[in-house]
Amino acid sequence: MAINASPMYQKAEERYRCASSPAEKIDALNEMLRLVPKHKASEKLQQLIKERIKKARDEMGKAAKAGAAQQHDPLSVPRQGAGQVLLLGAPNVGKSSIVGALSKAKVEIAEFPFSTHAAVPGMALHEDVPIQLVDAPPVMDGHPQPGMINALRKADAILLVVDLAAIELIDQFQQCVQLLVDHKMSPVSTAELSYEEDDDDGGADDDELGVLGREEDDGAAAALPKRVLVVANKADTPDAMENYETFKELAETDLKMLPISTTTGNGLPEMMHELFNLLNVIRVYAKKPGKPVEKKDPIILPVGGTVEDMARTIHNEMADNLKHARIWGGTVHDGQQVTGGHVLTDGNVVELHV
Numbered sequence: 001m002a003i004n005a006s007p008m009y010q011k012a013e014e015r016y017r018c019a020s021s022p023a024e025k026i027d028a029l030n031e032m033l034r035l036v037p038k039h040k041a042s043e044k045l046q047q048l049i050k051e052r053i054k055k056a057r058d059e060m061g062k063a064a065k066a067g068a069a070q071q072h073d074p075l076s077v078p079r080q081g082a083g084q085v086l087l088l089g090a091p092n093v094g095k096s097s098i099v100g101a102l103s104k105a106k107v108e109i110a111e112f113p114f115s116t117h118a119a120v121p122g123m124a125l126h127e128d129v130p131i132q133l134v135d136a137p138p139v140m141d142g143h144p145q146p147g148m149i150n151a152l153r154k155a156d157a158i159l160l161v162v163d164l165a166a167i168e169l170i171d172q173f174q175q176c177v178q179l180l181v182d183h184k185m186s187p188v189s190t191a192e193l194s195y196e197e198d199d200d201d202g203g204a205d206d207d208e209l210g211v212l213g214r215e216e217d218d219g220a221a222a223a224l225p226k227r228v229l230v231v232a233n234k235a236d237t238p239d240a241m242e243n244y245e246t247f248k249e250l251a252e253t254d255l256k257m258l259p260i261s262t263t264t265g266n267g268l269p270e271m272m273h274e275l276f277n278l279l280n281v282i283r284v285y286a287k288k289p290g291k292p293v294e295k296k297d298p299i300i301l302p303v304g305g306t307v308e309d310m311a312r313t314i315h316n317e318m319a320d321n322l323k324h325a326r327i328w329g330g331t332v333h334d335g336q337q338v339t340g341g342h343v344l345t346d347g348n349v350v351e352l353h354v
């Protein structure tokens with residue numbers, strides 16, 4: 001029996017996998033429960049989600065009693081925009097400079113290393129899509145600050161920054177990759193994440209229960225795939241491009257990388273474009289009936305998101321009462337009428353009819 005979970009559901013499940021506190025788990029599970037298709041085949045899954053919510057509530061209660069409720073995640077930042085991208089890198093490579101160059105965030109930039117001590121979020125734009133960049137303290141010799149691992153697990157993508165003017169360029173890269181691997185994250189350059197299935201020990205149904213069906217045997221939990229873009233900063237410095245070529249050769253990695261310079265701005269638009277692709281989202285626009293097509297205030301949906309998903313981001317009732325929609329842009333004829341199940345593409349303008 002197929003459950004046919006939507007991309008929106010899968011996104012919520014992705015958040016559940018990365019959750020590091022009971023409150024985050026409850027939040028993601030509630031979203032999963034709201035989005036899970038309600039039919040016979042998914043009853044077992046709905047039941048499991050409810051059980052997990054209860055378990056997370058119990059955990060939260062226990063933590064509160066133990067006085068751990070105030071314990072906070074020092075580098076945790078609430079997600080905003082189309083996705084959260086955390087910067088990871090050795091000291092002085094230019095992490096703060098990147099966030100400073102692309103957003104209004106007040107970052108500490110200094111010639112000396114270890115100038116950043118806290119997570120500082122900034123909103124950067126890819127065209128009209130806001131993407132949250134989070135500046136973070138450096139990682140030295142593979143040793144992260146408290147809270148860094150949680151922050152890495154929770155981020156939708158990681159921007160791994162290295163310094164083309166540094167002799168230890170390759171080490172900078174390898175230590176960051178090793179840090180992820182050591183903490184059960186598997187760096188990938190693909191937008192669509194595929195989760196490694198555990199060995200077939202749970203019966204046929206469990207496959208369709210996703211992360212919930214496999215959660216209990218976390219002793220040998222599979223690594224969490226993590227989207228990573230590598231940027232080699234300070235491309236304006238002498239010999240930088242030669243160093244970049246050597247780096248590409250010696251790094252022996254399939255991860256996508258590109259040279260940038262925060263000083264000249266070279267490569268930054270391409271970097272934002274790559275991040276947008278990596279986040280696996282599309283932007284669509286709502287159009288009011290009778291009003292002209294206007295591309296303003298994009299609504300962000302996961303790749304594969306439908307007209308109904310879009311309606312639901314505006315209001316649940318809108319989705320429940322949806323009769324049809326008309327669409328402009330993309331592969332359809334302008335103004336073509338479609339139903340709620342129609343899969344949207346990046347840049348579509350949609351007129352919802354209830």
Ligand SMILES: Nc1nc2c(ncn2[C@@H]2O[C@H](COP(=O)(O)OP(=O)(O)OP(=O)(O)O)[C@@H](O)[C@H]2O)c(=O)[nH]1
Nearest residue numbers: 091092093094095096097110114115116138262263
């Ligand atoms: N030439 C050149 N220098 C840069 C570039 N980007 C940053 N810098 C310089 O590199 C130094 C470190 O920059 P930061 O942005 O503070 O580096 P960071 O990675 O945030 O450093 P920590 O927070 O200490 O880890 C500063 O002196 C910057 O001016 C660049 O593209 N080219």
Ligand SMILES: [Mg+2]
Nearest residue numbers: 095096115116
């Ligand atoms: Mg910094």
